[in-house]
Structure formats: structure tokens, C-alpha cells
Amino acid sequence: MNKYLNFINGEWREASSGESVPVTNPATGEVIGMVVQSTQEDVDAAVQSAKLAQKSWRLVPAPKRAEILYKVAYLLQERKEELSQTLTQEMGKVISEARGEVQEAIDMAYYMAGEGRRLFGDTVPSELQNKFAMSVRVPIGIAGLITPWNFPIAIASWKSLPALVSGNAVVWKPATETPAVAQGFVKIYEDAGLPKGLVNLVNGSGSVVGNAMVEHPDIDLISFTGSNEVGKQINERAGALLKRTSLEMGGKNAVTVLEDADLDLAVDGILWGAFGTSGQRCTASSRIIVHEKVKAELERKLVERIGELKLGNGLDETVNVGPVINRSSLERIDEYVKIGQAEGAKLLVGGRIATENGLNQGNFYAPTIFTDVTPDMRIAKEEIFGPVLSIIEVKSLEEAIEVNNSVEFGLSSAIFTADVNRAFQAMNDLDTGIVYVNAGTTGAEIHLPFGGTKGTGNGHRDSGVAALDVYTEWKSIYVDYSGKLQRAQIDNN
Numbered sequence: 001m002n003k004y005l006n007f008i009n010g011e012w013r014e015a016s017s018g019e020s021v022p023v024t025n026p027a028t029g030e031v032i033g034m035v036v037q038s039t040q041e042d043v044d045a046a047v048q049s050a051k052l053a054q055k056s057w058r059l060v061p062a063p064k065r066a067e068i069l070y071k072v073a074y075l076l077q078e079r080k081e082e083l084s085q086t087l088t089q090e091m092g093k094v095i096s097e098a099r100g101e102v103q104e105a106i107d108m109a110y111y112m113a114g115e116g117r118r119l120f121g122d123t124v125p126s127e128l129q130n131k132f133a134m135s136v137r138v139p140i141g142i143a144g145l146i147t148p149w150n151f152p153i154a155i156a157s158w159k160s161l162p163a164l165v166s167g168n169a170v171v172w173k174p175a176t177e178t179p180a181v182a183q184g185f186v187k188i189y190e191d192a193g194l195p196k197g198l199v200n201l202v203n204g205s206g207s208v209v210g211n212a213m214v215e216h217p218d219i220d221l222i223s224f225t226g227s228n229e230v231g232k233q234i235n236e237r238a239g240a241l242l243k244r245t246s247l248e249m250g251g252k253n254a255v256t257v258l259e260d261a262d263l264d265l266a267v268d269g270i271l272w273g274a275f276g277t278s279g280q281r282c283t284a285s286s287r288i289i290v291h292e293k294v295k296a297e298l299e300r301k302l303v304e305r306i307g308e309l310k311l312g313n314g315l316d317e318t319v320n321v322g323p324v325i326n327r328s329s330l331e332r333i334d335e336y337v338k339i340g341q342a343e344g345a346k347l348l349v350g351g352r353i354a355t356e357n358g359l360n361q362g363n364f365y366a367p368t369i370f371t372d373v374t375p376d377m378r379i380a381k382e383e384i385f386g387p388v389l390s391i392i393e394v395k396s397l398e399e400a401i402e403v404n405n406s407v408e409f410g411l412s413s414a415i416f417t418a419d420v421n422r423a424f425q426a427m428n429d430l431d432t433g434i435v436y437v438n439a440g441t442t443g444a445e446i447h448l449p450f451g452g453t454k455g456t457g458n459g460h461r462d463s464g465v466a467a468l469d470v471y472t473e474w475k476s477i478y479v480d481y482s483g484k485l486q487r488a489q490i491d492n493n
């Protein structure tokens, strides 16, 4: 039986509690291993090792730090298939998507390794003669990373790589559901020769380990991705300690389909966005906002194509839709379908737990579409995090934008139209951190900022160069070489 341990100060260790819990394959119900359950004591040990390691790491020139990140990229590439198989087994997403996710970590490793020779600040003219002014990025110290199960390696790469290249140490708590991929990733940091203590892995529950990290006085920042409920709690507790938090939370993403859209293309984008990863992406398409003139045709095409999606174990290359993460998630999704029916939405297809052909061994939900949904219904407002899509009819672009923006989240949005003027109008008015034109709501690339407005985030961004703002402080430096006292704002006026 596999046992997923902690990695603290360069050693693989048991948790101080001596306890562990099972990790289950969501497609088959099989237990694939046991993960240790850490306590405050383990978090303390991780922080201590991080603190010591960071003291010398911050002095290593960033291009030298980056050389290790290049090795991380090579090793990720070498182990891509192995990591992808592990990912599918513990998390459920189909193997092609798992490979895509590992590729995202590879891309991020190359990108952040490149940052080692940039980490740009500014040099600007001083307002005084014989004075030089510049800004530089400096590391913050120890970054506490708390990550969800739905993108167990991609999100961890978005956070740990920029943290490390900019000179921080890391204490990482992965989701309880996905310790195997976490172990595989940390093993790569170890094998790449990252000095001990710079990446520490502490497995355990959010309420114990996550909480201990948030409250720990020596963890300088928390970068969290997960639910709004937990993000809000973290923000409150960290706020009281004046600790920086970067929060990436839920979404209720919509695809707008105008009457001039290429409907077949829209259907491709919608099916991929809504049912890829079984709808368990923060950027999943969960609402379709469609012009009344093309609603019936779009529905007909969607229902036809949804029948072609094959449910099953994601290791089977012919499967399109894998399981959802666990039993309670399956039940929550089913509960939302009942809520939708009670609210008067019309079920077009799906709406049931799938149990045929052995699917009952795992947690499978049939891809589901509701139509005649109105924006005030709960299924149109709340994040379901499963393969459930709601169709809302509108009469104009203006109404579509209003509906798109009416939810509390602001992660991603998409519009299908052939009209360049209306596309630009939408780019301007859609209130989300990510906008797609003639593509679905998923498919972010790692060199652009990733994150959302309103209830989705707190203004920070993962990924892209913007991620460096989470893991660095700005230091402004003035060098006066005039040899005399020069007072800004006074002596030059």
C-alpha cells in the first residue's frame, strides 16, 4: 500500500500524529494509498526548516535559482506520463486532460525559470540632479500554499515556482484527496537539487494544517485556491495578522451565444467547457446565455452531441467524462438538480447519478442540461462544480452582458459571435478576469494572469508575470551621488 508522507527539511517523514487516512480512486472506489495527517507540530517543523533555508536562498542570484527550475521542467517532462496516470487515478479527470495539466506545470516551470533572468523592476529618472532611482523586487520570506484537488499539480506549480524563483521558501498543504501527485511534484524538486528546506510538504486537513499555516506568525503570506467559504475565513484570520493573502475562489462562468455565432463551434466550446473535468473546473461553463433566435437550434445540437460523450474511468483513452471527486460531491450535484427542477427549470438531458455498466463503483453523474433557466434561480447563481449546465435566453447583447455580470463571481466568460464590433463591446463590458472570444470559458495559458473579479478573488493573480506580485515586495532605492543634501519636493522647486 502506498503511503504519502510529509517532506520536511529535505526528509520524507511520518506525521507526528502517527495517523493517516485512505485516498480513493473516484472512478473505481479502490483505495490507492494512505496519506498522513499532520498537526500543528509538523507545520512548526516545516516552518522552521523553511526559515533557515530561505536565509541563504534569498542571497542566491535569481538566475542561479532559475537553473534549478529548469531542471524541474526537464524532470516534469521526463515524468509527464507517470504523473498523468497518477493524477487520473487519484483525481479522476480523463488521461488527455491529466496530460494537459502536467504540461501546464512544465510550461510554468520554463516560464518562471526564465523569470530568473528578468524579475524586472524599474529605473526611472530622479527629479533631482545626480540622483539615481530604481525599484527592485525582494522576496517576502515563507509562502504558505493551500491548494485544491481539481488541478493538483497545475495550481501547485503556479504558486510554488514564482515563490521559489523570487527567493522565498514554501510550505505547501495539498488537498487531502490528491497527495500522490503532490508527492510526485515534490520528489521532482528534491531530485532537481533544490536545497533542503525550501519546499516542505505537509499533508493533512484544512481545518488543522491549513489553519495552523494561516495562524503561523512566521508564514508571511498565504496563497490559496479553493472555495469561497474557506477563502473568506482565511482572509479574516490572516487579515487580523496583517498577513498577505492571494485568494482564487469560485466561478459561475457563462458562454454567450449571439444569433450570428457559428453554432457548431459554440457547441464544441460549450461541451468542452461544461463537461470537461466533469464540470469541476473553476472556469467550467455552467451557464449558456443564448439569443432567442438561435436557442432552439443550439439546444438541439447540444442534446445530440451530449449523447456522444462516454462516461467512465479516465485511464481509458476513449472516455470523455470521468467521475466527480467523491460521494458527497455527487450527492451535492444531485441536490442542485432537484433544486433546479423545483425552481421550474426544464431538464433537457441527464439529471441523474450514472450507475450503468459498472459506473456505480465510482462517482459518476450524467452530463446534464437545464433550459428555460432564469437568472434569479439558484442553479443560475451558485457554483455547482459538476457537469450541470443552465441555458438562459436573452434578446440582445446588452441583456446577455447584464446576465453574465449578475452573479457574485467574476472568473471567466466567453462569447461566440461573428461581429467584431459586438465582440469588442463584450470584451469591454464582461466583468470577469478572463474573457474568451469564439472559444469556451476554459483554456488559460500560463504566461497570462489568471484570476477573477468580485467574489472570485481578492485582486491578486496566479500565473503570468502578475504572480510575482504575490511573492515579492517592492523596494524603492534612491542613490544620491551629488555629495550634498538634496531634498525632494523642496530643493527643486
Ligand code: NAP
Pocket (backbone or CB within 6 Å): 146, 147, 148, 149, 150, 151, 173, 174, 175, 176, 177, 204, 205, 206, 207, 209, 210, 211, 214, 225, 226, 227, 228, 230, 231, 233, 234, 248, 249, 250, 251, 281, 282, 383, 385, 411, 451, 452, 456
Ligand atoms: P476547499 O474545500 O476550499 O479546499 C481547498 C483547500 O483548502 C484544500 O487544501 C482544503 O483542505 C483547504 N482548507 C479547507 N478548510 C480550510 C481551512 N479552514 N483553513 C485552511 N485551509 C482549508 O475547495 P475544494 O472543494 O477543494 O475545491 C473546489 C473549489 O476550488 C471550487 O470552489 C473552485 O471553484 C475553486 N477553485 C478555484 C480556482 C481559481 O483559480 N479561481 C481554481 C480551482 C478551484 P482539505 O480539503 O484537504 O481539508
Ligand code: MG
Pocket (backbone or CB within 6 Å): none
Ligand atoms: Mg474540500
